[in-house]
Amino acid sequence: MDIQLSKDAVKWFQNEMMIKEGDHVRFFVKYGGSSPVQEGFSLGVSKDDPIEAVVIREEEGITFYVEEKDVWYFDGHNLEVDYSEKIDGPAYDYHKDE
Numbered sequence: 001m002d003i004q005l006s007k008d009a010v011k012w013f014q015n016e017m018m019i020k021e022g023d024h025v026r027f028f029v030k031y032g033g034s035s036p037v038q039e040g041f042s043l044g045v046s047k048d049d050p051i052e053a054v055v056i057r058e059e060e061g062i063t064f065y066v067e068e069k070d071v072w073y074f075d076g077h078n079l080e081v082d083y084s085e086k087i088d089g090p091a092y093d094y095h096k097d098e
Contacts, residue, residue, distance in 0.1 A: 001074050003027070003057040003064055008083035009090050010059045016089070017047055021061030024049055028066070029073040037075045037094050045090070 013019045026048040033042030050056075053065040064081075066074070077094035084091035 001055050001066070001071060001076070002078040003055055003066070004078065004080045005057060005059050005064060006082045009081045010062065012083045012090060013062065014060070017045075019047060019062055023047060024063045024065065026050070026065055026067065027070070027079065029070045035073075035092075035094070037077055038073050041073060043073070043079075043092055 013025055017025070019025060024047065026046050028044045028046065029038075030042050030044040032040070034040065035042050050063070050065050050067065052068040053063075054068045054071060055066040057064045066079075074094065077096050080093040080095060082091050082093070083089070
């Protein structure tokens, strides 16, 4: 599994969540909602220090990560994060390696 972030997505996290160099952003599983990879669950995001981070991507000095306990949610998919003008926030896409 891998995390990819566009420059616009990173900028959104910096501006809207007041994330700065040295901070950590966690992608985690939330009960409720839906996603293309898990029915009844959705992806959440928080500014949080890692405990058992297993998937890590650093951009602009910010560490984006997924904890061991949340990897099941991705079902072997990579996470791609982009900025969507339509929703004025992050848009998530999931792709399996070919």
